[in-house]
Amino acid sequence: xKAIKTYAELYELHQHLRKFDVYHKGEKYKVRLPQLNAEENxxxxxxxxxxxxxxxxxxxxxxxxxxxxxxIVYYFxxxxxxxxxxxxxxxxxAVFTLLGAITGKLSGLxxxxxxxxxxxxKLLASEHSSLYQHGF
Numbered sequence: 001x002k003a004i005k006t007y008a009e010l011y012e013l014h015q016h017l018r019k020f021d022v023y024h025k026g027e028k029y030k031v032r033l034p035q036l037n038a039e040e041n042x043x044x045x046x047x048x049x050x051x052x053x054x055x056x057x058x059x060x061x062x063x064x065x066x067x068x069x070x071x072i073v074y075y076f077x078x079x080x081x082x083x084x085x086x087x088x089x090x091x092x093x094a095v096f097t098l099l100g101a102i103t104g105k106l107s108g109l110x111x112x113x114x115x116x117x118x119x120x121x122k123l124l125a126s127e128h129s130s131l132y133q134h135g136f
């Protein structure tokens with residue numbers, strides 16, 4: 001578990017997440033900012049950890065299923081029949097389904113990374129505005 005004790009460390013996390021990192025593990029984070037109370041720190045930690053653990057599996061499954069159904073509908077709408085299904089059609093179905101799964105997985109990963117970046121960006125902006133209000 002990685003502890004985030006300052007806004008500088010939160011900024012470092014924000015910068016790290018902006019880089020394309022294939023090997024990013026769903027790390028757990030514990031926010032311990034002294035400017036916030038324990039309940040706020042736990043709430044922020046839970047949100048960040050929720051986004052960090054998302055793997056894109058749901059999106060991958062959805063897009064894969066959608067691709068599979070779309071290919072089947074396309075095949076039968078162009079005049080294909082059950083008796084005329086051959087190896088070529090099955091190979092194309094497998095290829096398109098695999099590409100749908102990969103596309104969906106990557107889309108899910110990018111989406112949740114973006115949500116996490118957006119959330120951390122709002123936290124950093126709120127700290128910046130509070131410093132500005134206090135004359136720093």
